[in-house]
Amino acid sequence: MYIYDEIDQRLVDERVRQFRGQTERFLAGKLSEEEFRALRLRNGLYIQRYAPMLRIAIPYGLLSTKQLRKLAEITRKYDRGYGHFSTRQNMQLNWPKLEQVPDILAELATVQMHAIQTSGNSFRNITTDHFAGVARDEIVDSFVWCEIIRQWSTFHPEFSFLPRKFKIALNGGRSDRAAVAVHDIGLHAIKDERGEIGFKVLVGGGLGRTPMIGVVIREFLPWRHLLTYLEAILRVYNRYGRRDNIHKARIKILVKERGADKFREEVEAEWAQIKDGPATLILEELARVAARFTRPSYERLPNLDLAAIAIPGFGAWAKRNVHPHKVSGYAAVTLSLKKTGVPPGDVTAEQMEAIADLADRYSFGELRVSHEQNLVLADVRQSDLVTVWREARQLGLATPNLGLLTNIIACPGGDFCALANAKSIPVAEAIQRRFDDLDYLHDIGELDLNISGCMNACGHHHIGHIGILGVDKNGEEWYQIEIGGNQGEIRPGTKAALGKVIGPSFARAQVPDVIERLIECYLERRDSDVERFVDVVHRIGIEPFKERVYGSTDQAATRRHRERAVA
Amino acid sequence: MAALIKQRRVVTESAPSPEGEVLRLEPTDDPASVVGKLDRVARVEVNFPKFGDGRGFSVGRLLRERYGYKGELRAVGHITRDHLFFMESVGFDAFELREGEDPHEALAAFNDFSESYQASPARPQPLFRRRAQ
Numbered sequence: 001m002y003i004y005d006e007i008d009q010r011l012v013d014e015r016v017r018q019f020r021g022q023t024e025r026f027l028a029g030k031l032s033e034e035e036f037r038a039l040r041l042r043n044g045l046y047i048q049r050y051a052p053m054l055r056i057a058i059p060y061g062l063l064s065t066k067q068l069r070k071l072a073e074i075t076r077k078y079d080r081g082y083g084h085f086s087t088r089q090n091m092q093l094n095w096p097k098l099e100q101v102p103d104i105l106a107e108l109a110t111v112q113m114h115a116i117q118t119s120g121n122s123f124r125n126i127t128t129d130h131f132a133g134v135a136r137d138e139i140v141d142s143f144v145w146c147e148i149i150r151q152w153s154t155f156h157p158e159f160s161f162l163p164r165k166f167k168i169a170l171n172g173g174r175s176d177r178a179a180v181a182v183h184d185i186g187l188h189a190i191k192d193e194r195g196e197i198g199f200k201v202l203v204g205g206g207l208g209r210t211p212m213i214g215v216v217i218r219e220f221l222p223w224r225h226l227l228t229y230l231e232a233i234l235r236v237y238n239r240y241g242r243r244d245n246i247h248k249a250r251i252k253i254l255v256k257e258r259g260a261d262k263f264r265e266e267v268e269a270e271w272a273q274i275k276d277g278p279a280t281l282i283l284e285e286l287a288r289v290a291a292r293f294t295r296p297s298y299e300r301l302p303n304l305d306l307a308a309i310a311i312p313g314f315g316a317w318a319k320r321n322v323h324p325h326k327v328s329g330y331a332a333v334t335l336s337l338k339k340t341g342v343p344p345g346d347v348t349a350e351q352m353e354a355i356a357d358l359a360d361r362y363s364f365g366e367l368r369v370s371h372e373q374n375l376v377l378a379d380v381r382q383s384d385l386v387t388v389w390r391e392a393r394q395l396g397l398a399t400p401n402l403g404l405l406t407n408i409i410a411c412p413g414g415d416f417c418a419l420a421n422a423k424s425i426p427v428a429e430a431i432q433r434r435f436d437d438l439d440y441l442h443d444i445g446e447l448d449l450n451i452s453g454c455m456n457a458c459g460h461h462h463i464g465h466i467g468i469l470g471v472d473k474n475g476e477e478w479y480q481i482e483i484g485g486n487q488g489e490i491r492p493g494t495k496a497a498l499g500k501v502i503g504p505s506f507a508r509a510q511v512p513d514v515i516e517r518l519i520e521c522y523l524e525r526r527d528s529d530v531e532r533f534v535d536v537v538h539r540i541g542i543e544p545f546k547e548r549v550y551g552s553t554d555q556a557a558t559r560r561h562r563e564r565a566v567a
Numbered sequence: 568m569a570a571l572i573k574q575r576r577v578v579t580e581s582a583p584s585p586e587g588e589v590l591r592l593e594p595t596d597d598p599a600s601v602v603g604k605l606d607r608v609a610r611v612e613v614n615f616p617k618f619g620d621g622r623g624f625s626v627g628r629l630l631r632e633r634y635g636y637k638g639e640l641r642a643v644g645h646i647t648r649d650h651l652f653f654m655e656s657v658g659f660d661a662f663e664l665r666e667g668e669d670p671h672e673a674l675a676a677f678n679d680f681s682e683s684y685q686a687s688p689a690r691p692q693p694l695f696r697r698r699a700q
Contacts, residue, residue, distance in 0.1 A: 007682050007694065018679045022649065030667075031647075038619050039649055121619060151684040151694070157656035158628050158687070161621025227693075239625050273633065278686045278693055285695040 001064045001294050001366060002147045004112045011155070012109045015116055019043050020102035027099065041120030042160075044090075045101055046418075053416070054093045054101060055118040056108060060128045060146040060170075061089030061369040065356035068367065070111040072352035078104050083352070085337060085345040087409055087460055088167070089127050089369045090118055094416050116154060121162045121249075123153035127169045129177040130370035134378045136326045140189040140197055142172030144290045145226070148281070152227050159234050163241035164249035166234075167206070170199075176488035179371065181205045181214045181496035182463055184251045185233060190220065198222045203233060203263070204255030207457035211498045212252045215260040217267060223286075225271075227279045232271035236263070296364040296379045301329020304382040316438060317389050317400040331382050333363075335375040335392055336399040336407070340432035343425040344410045345373035354395050362388050371460075372409055374402070405447045405519075406432045409460055413453030413470065414477070420453030422470025422477035427451055427511055434512040444519055447533045448487065463487040465534035466518060467499045468511065478505040481514060483545055484537040494535070502546045514549050521548040570670035572651075573639070573661045575677055577670040591643075594622035598629045605630070610639035610661070618645045624657050631658030631688040648673035652680055658688035 004012070019039075026036040040046075044055035056071070071091060075083050078100050084092045096104060108114055117123055126149050129135065132142040149168060153159075159166075170187040171178040180186025186202035198220045205214025221229050233251075240258075242248045255263045306318045323332040335355060337345050347355070355375060359367045362384050363377035370376055375397075380388055392398040401407045408431065411417065413424030428451055435441055450464030454471075461467030467482040482499030489495055506514055521544055522533045537545065571578050588609035590601060594616065605611070611630060613623040623642065630636040641661035642654050647668050654662065655677060664670055686693040 005698075007698075011680060011682060011684075014680050030669075035618050035647060035649070121621075148695075154684055155653075155680060156685055157653040157683060157689075158624045158685075159621070160653050161619050161624065163621075235625055239622055243620060243622075278691060278696060282696065282699060284699040288695070288698065 001062060002059075002143070002289070003292050003294065005292065008151075009109075009112065012112070012114050012116070015043075015114060015155075016102060016105045016109050019105060023099065023102050038120060038161075040101075042117050042122050043101070043105065044115035044118030045098070046119060047098075051095045052098050052101070054096045054104065054115060055086070056091045056093070056113060056115050057118045057125050058090050058113075058369050059150050060126055060132070060143055061130055061371070062143060063367050063369060064111075065359045065365045065367070067111045067113055068352050068356045068359070070107065070113070072349040072356070074104055074107055075349045075352075081350075082346055082348045084343070084412060085347065085369050085373050085375070087345075087371050087373060087411070087458060088125055089130075089371055090125055091369075092412070094412070119165070121164050122160055122166065123156065123162075124165055124167045126150050126153070127167070127178060127183075127371060129171055129173055130368045130376045131177060131323060131332055131378065132172055132368075134325050134327070134330075134332050135173045135175075135177075136324050137174035138172055138326060139174065139191060140172045141290070142170050142178075142189065143293060144286065145170055145172070145187075145189070145223075147289050147293075148226070148285065149230070152230065152279075156234075159238055162234075162238055163243045164246065164251075166237075166251070168230075171488075175490050176496070177490060179460075179463065179487040179496065181488055182207055182211070182460075183214065185230065186214050187226075192220055196222060199226060201229065201233075203267075204252040204260075205496075206250055206252045207460055207462050208250070209247060209455040209457070210250075210252065211457065211462040212256065213496050213498065214252075215255060217260065217264045224281045225275060226281055228274045228277060229267075229271055231274060231279060232267050235270055236266050240266075294364075294366070296366075298327045298330060298379070299381070301381060301383070303328050306382065306385065309386060311386060313393075313400075314386060314389055316442065317393075317398055318385065319442075320400045320402040320404065321398070322385060325379070327379075329382055331380050331385060333377045333380045333385070333388055333392075334370070334402050335367075335377065335395075335397040336401060337374050337397070338401060338407050338432075339396050339399050340406070340436060341429055342396075343412070343415075344408055344428055347375075351395060351397070355397070358388065358391055358395075372402075372407060374407075400438065401441065403446045403448075404441050405435050405444055405449050405466075405515075406441060408432065408449050408451060409464065410451040411453050411458035413451070413459075417453060417458075419456055420470060421455075421472040422453050422479065422508075424451040424453040424459060424468075424470060427468060427470075427479065427508060430508070430512050431515055434516060443529070444523070445529055445532055448485075449515070450485075460487070461485070462498045463496065464499065465532070465537070466515065471505055473505070477508055479508060479511050480505040481511075481518075481549075483518065483542055484534060486534055497538070500542050502542055503550055517548050518545055521545050569666060570664045570668060570673075571661065572664065572670050572673065575674060577674070592623075592626055594620055594626065596626070598626050598634055602634050605634060605636045605638070608638065610641055611636060612641045612643045613659070615642060615644035615646060615650070618647065620645075624653065627654065627659050628657040628688060648676035651676040652678075656683055656687045656689045
């Protein structure tokens with residue numbers, strides 16, 4: 001954890017006071033709806049379908065057990081005893097009362113938490129790889145860089161009223177586990193031939209209704225220039241980004257309308273004016289921020305052969321949910337929040353406390369929220385894995401499905417969200433029920449299935465290997481299906497890609513059948529079990545899949561009928 | 568007449584300024600285009616046509632930081648107390664508040680925050696450099 005210094009704490013406390021005043025002015029009629037809307041949004045407060053929704057920041061997904069216990073307490077005291085982890089590594093409460101939000105923020109501030117800029121037309125939470133600091137392929141510890149950017153982007157006086165929201169992702173390893181290509185700015189840490197650290201800078205990626213893959217505007221930005229370069233990009237965007245149409249206001253539209261080369265020229269020209277200025281980073285600051293992070297004090301331990309542990313059920317979990325660690329004798333563990341029948345990312349207050357106990361006992365009192373809406377214990381002794389597995393299983397957090405089809409990413413959807421066209425949670429559940437055979441699931445192999453309830457794409461459907469989008473047809477919920485999306489270069493050579501729509505949409509009840517047909521098509525066509533679903537789509541195109549889904553509706557109906565009769 | 572704050576004081580402006588002395592910039596105007604006039608004007612006004620339109624923050628900052636403007640820099644348009652801290656940080660020193668905003672209550676907003684992480688005309692050194700000293 002980054003531990004606040006006196007100034008960090010003071011700023012968060014001052015924000016609580018400011019927002020309390022704004023809420024009181026609104027309730028007293030001194031602020032208009034429109035004005036208060038802009039102000040409450042930058043404190044994460046939405047007015048939702050049934051109640052306000054409060055989005056609490058979990059900067060770069062890193063959380064201490066003290067904070068998690070506070071979140072549990074808050075959900076009990078001010079909400080309905082559960083919270084929802086979002087794809088942007090934050091936590092959302094669905095039932096707070098507007099007039100109590102300042103009190104919630106004050107409670108959060110006591111554990112160095114806040115809801116600053118979790119919504120609205122401002123810098124959002126900086127997201128990163130959930131294996132930061134422990135991954136074997138690490139180039140830099142991305143948490144340190146994320147914290148530096150967090151401070152720079154918090155209450156930025158020039159950029160607090162941007163044309164639209166602004167999302168920065170930073171990846172510190174060789175594999176891209178932060179989906180940098182689908183963010184307004186993506187930063188990929190690299191070392192040049194002399195060993196100097198810098199960043200590849202991508203701009204203009206994003207999902208939503210106009211999904212785009214970001215373009216590289218700088219191959220190598222030396223680390224000292226990180227903040228001045230960000231400032232140059234933001235100044236160009238703040239001045240020239242469109243403000244006439246909310247749907248064209250993201251930086252991706254500016255990059256597209258200008259063209260990548262012209263945009264790059266403008267940024268470079270602006271940067272030339274401020275390069276080497278006071279915002280140029282210094283080593284002292286890197287050292288200061290790094291030193292304020294708590295670090296696990298690892299023991300010297302040998303690596304164990306996990307495959308040799310012959311306990312039924314453990315092997316499947318270890319294969320999917322245990323990840324290699326850069327320190328010998330340790331492993332990172334994913335606690336799955338994707339149990340069938342539970343909305344993806346939802347966690348109860350009791351679970352939060354139990355998870356905090358687990359993290360205290362086995363992972364140095366810290367955990368991470370992944371953008372796949374799971375929790376990660378990053379520093380578990382390998383010799384504790386069996387115990388952790390047993391305890392996680394009792395808590396319903398050991399579903400061995402990481403990277404598999406049932407590890408579904410889904411937004412809260414029409415059950416909660418005012419924007420949604422369709423529900424997403426029941427669709428996720430129906431698919432999870434259809435694919436409940438673990439052996440079959442493991443045979444299908446790695447597959448990202450993402451569901452969004454509307455084109456705002458909070459469930460990241462464009463970058464799912466299979467993406468499902470809820471659409472409205474004459475007031476009814478229908479679902480469009482895309483295939484071939486990819487969140488980023490997790491494996492070498494597999495670049496970020498947007499999915500392609502396979503054809504007309506489906507009724508909710510049909511969705512599991514369609515997924516099943518896509519999977520059958522894949523299994524028949526794959527070269528070997530190393531070739532993933534998405535690899536096959538990229539190799540043979542979407543046509544064979546389309547044909548399988550739309551060309552054989554009758555056959556499939558007959559087959560399902562037969563299967564049900566057998567069951 | 569809209570309430571006016573100058574240098575953190577509520578003031579009343581009795582007579583309108585003479586023609587030609589006030590330079591008014593819209594958010595789409597490029598401050599670079601007025602550089603030659605800056606030492607001859609009584610003040611520069613930057614318009615914020617909507618509550619959420621943040622272009623003027625860049626305009627103000629550039630005027631101060633890049634083009635060396637030292638005179639009165641006034642924010643006009645849809646200005647509420649919630650803008651004041653940031654506007655002052657980027658170099659504004661006069662604020663014409665929107666109708667209905669109490670200027671005396673608004674003065675408190677200059678103290679919404681006691682620090683900023685970033686470099687700005689109000690704090691030329693970013694916090695990390697001041698922390699390092």
